Amino acid sequence: MIDVSDLRKSFFGKSGENVVLDGVSLQVGTGEVVAIIGPSGSGKSTLLRCLNLLETPDAGSISIDDVTVRAPGIPGAQVRALRKKTAMVFQGYNLFRNRTALANVMDPMTAQGTPKAQAEQTARELLTRVGIAETTMQQYPVTLSGGQQQRVSIARALAVTPHAILLDEPTSALDPELVGEVLAVIRDLAQQDMTLVIVTHEMAFAAEVADRVVFIDGGRIVEQGPAREVIRSPREERTRRFLREAVSEPAQRSAADPAADAPSEPLGHDPLRPDGLPG
Amino acid sequence: MDLDPLYMLEVLPQLLKFLPVTLLIAVASMFFAILIGLFVALIRFLRIPVLDQLAQLYVSLFRGIPTLVQLFLIYYGLPQLFPFMTTMDALTAAIVGFSLKESSYLAEIFRAALTSVDGGQLEAGLATGMTAPQVYRRYIIPQAAYNALPATGNIFISLLKETSVAFTLGLTELFAEAKILASASFRFFETFLVVGLVYWLLVIVYSWFQGRLETRLSRAYVR
Numbered sequence: 001m002i003d004v005s006d007l008r009k010s011f012f013g014k015s016g017e018n019v020v021l022d023g024v025s026l027q028v029g030t031g032e033v034v035a036i037i038g039p040s041g042s043g044k045s046t047l048l049r050c051l052n053l054l055e056t057p058d059a060g061s062i063s064i065d066d067v068t069v070r071a072p073g074i075p076g077a078q079v080r081a082l083r084k085k086t087a088m089v090f091q092g093y094n095l096f097r098n099r100t101a102l103a104n105v106m107d108p109m110t111a112q113g114t115p116k117a118q119a120e121q122t123a124r125e126l127l128t129r130v131g132i133a134e135t136t137m138q139q140y141p142v143t144l145s146g147g148q149q150q151r152v153s154i155a156r157a158l159a160v161t162p163h164a165i166l167l168d169e170p171t172s173a174l175d176p177e178l179v180g181e182v183l184a185v186i187r188d189l190a191q192q193d194m195t196l197v198i199v200t201h202e203m204a205f206a207a208e209v210a211d212r213v214v215f216i217d218g219g220r221i222v223e224q225g226p227a228r229e230v231i232r233s234p235r236e237e238r239t240r241r242f243l244r245e246a247v248s249e250p251a252q253r254s255a256a257d258p259a260a261d262a263p264s265e266p267l268g269h270d271p272l273r274p275d276g277l278p279g
Numbered sequence: 280m281d282l283d284p285l286y287m288l289e290v291l292p293q294l295l296k297f298l299p300v301t302l303l304i305a306v307a308s309m310f311f312a313i314l315i316g317l318f319v320a321l322i323r324f325l326r327i328p329v330l331d332q333l334a335q336l337y338v339s340l341f342r343g344i345p346t347l348v349q350l351f352l353i354y355y356g357l358p359q360l361f362p363f364m365t366t367m368d369a370l371t372a373a374i375v376g377f378s379l380k381e382s383s384y385l386a387e388i389f390r391a392a393l394t395s396v397d398g399g400q401l402e403a404g405l406a407t408g409m410t411a412p413q414v415y416r417r418y419i420i421p422q423a424a425y426n427a428l429p430a431t432g433n434i435f436i437s438l439l440k441e442t443s444v445a446f447t448l449g450l451t452e453l454f455a456e457a458k459i460l461a462s463a464s465f466r467f468f469e470t471f472l473v474v475g476l477v478y479w480l481l482v483i484v485y486s487w488f489q490g491r492l493e494t495r496l497s498r499a500y501v502r
């Protein structure tokens with residue numbers, strides 16, 4: 001269970017205060033899959049990064065599982081305790097470049113004191129689960145495709161047995177033909193009742209996999225509800241406008257996405273697959 | 280032309296007796312320079328207040344004063360201020376002087392190398408519950424070391440040769456011995472040619488090892 005209450009965050013630049021999170025409250029149930037959507041600069045990444053304190057909120061409280069922190073003035077021990085509750089999948093994969101794929105997945109475990117042999121066995125299992133072949137496990141990140149790197153990073157996230165996984169646009173940096181393999185892995189996680197918070201621009205995927213969609217604009221939650229409802233028939237005018245614009249972007253990504261089996265026609269027609277899971 | 284090849288062969292073993300002194304100065308100075316350089320680079324990279332300004336001053340000072348002046352300041356100058364330092368021998372003074380000087384160059388090389396490591400890895404490490412020192416030790420510093428390897432090698436090569444100015448402190452290393460032998464035999468050209476070739480060979484051997492190391496480490500960085 002994630003419980004975020006009245007989260008606030010501003011950045012200060014030359015032009016003064018930039019309020020990025022303007023009182024965000026959000027609950028995510030255990031096993032729930034929540035997709036966060038919204039225009040560029042609306043604060044999606046900042047919200048996600050506040051959940052593991054990569055950004056320090058100015059005010060508000062965050063509870064994940066049995067750890068609760070209250071900003072401002074979160075002590076270092078609480079920062080680490082909260083971070084151990086989640087894992088993050090980044091847009092740019094952020095794999096450790098001087099370590100093999102296998103070592104990337106082992107390291108978070110050994111860093112917490114797991115014996116090496118046990119960490120290696122778990123890492124092999126996790127990498128197999130995300131579809132990384134035995135021979136590929138010994139390769140360094142530079143020699144892997146973007147899709148492989150992102151799947152390794154998902155295995156790395158699973159390695160710490162997190163309470164929830166935070167994914168920030170996990171497929172946005174991928175070549176279109178590689179998006180499907182990564183979405184397929186995320187879909188599996190969702191079906192295995194992992195708690196997931198996904199910032200995504202893949203509306204069809206969000207509608208299919210997420211239980212709930214949260215639309216953020218200007219640092220506030222404008223609308224949220226069952227995924228299909230929000231995406232198919234948004235109540236708020238701002239959501240409607242955003243979805244219209246999101247759809248009018250070139251749709252070649254979804255078209256080249258066999259594993260996700262996403263519609264190739266614009267979302268406006270029907271963003272949902274006929275065999276999609278119930279929202 | 281008056282050139283005595285036989286003399287060159289005779290003088291070589293005599294010179295090589297002093298190779299260990301030269302190597303000791305170079306290797307010991309490099310060792311301390313790397314430690315100090317890394318420390319200063321981390322201070323500058325992490326922008327630790329106050330220490331950062333001191334680090335900037337340190338780098339600017341030891342890069343700005345000629346090596347010979349630094350060595351004289353340490354060996355002849357400091358004992359005047361601190362009488363207990365009169366017991367410092369020339370070897371120690373040389374190693375201290377070279378360590379300080381080279382550390383100021385290495386600090387800048389290391390800082391640039393740290394900056395060029397992709398910072399997303401720090402966030403990735405922190406997000407899985409690692410501490411910042413763990414991430415630095417396991418990922419950031421090793422990758423920075425790889426980035427810094429070619430430039431650091433160049434520093435060592437120039438240090439190997441620069442140890443020859445230690446003769447001015449009355450220290451008998453390779454070059455000082457060459458001077459002694461030359462003035463005894465009046466065979467200046469032969470003696471200095473041989474000692475020059477010895478330095479050259481040292482640099483070639485070192486470069487070969489560095490090349491192998493770079494190839495070995497490049498596994499993780501070249502596709």
Ligand SMILES: Nc1ncnc2c1ncn2[C@@H]1O[C@H](COP(=O)(O)OP(=O)(O)OP(=O)(O)O)[C@@H](O)[C@H]1O
Pocket residue numbers: 011012018020038039040041042043044045046047
């Ligand atoms: N470290 C930072 N320093 C200053 N401003 C920042 C920082 N990080 C984010 N911002 C600002 O905060 C606002 C929200 O950024 P954020 O990255 O959360 O948006 P986003 O919704 O994830 O957008 P996108 O869809 O483009 O990823 C932007 O105006 C951005 O410029």
Ligand SMILES: [Mg+2]
Pocket residue numbers: 044045046168
């Ligand atoms: Mg973002």
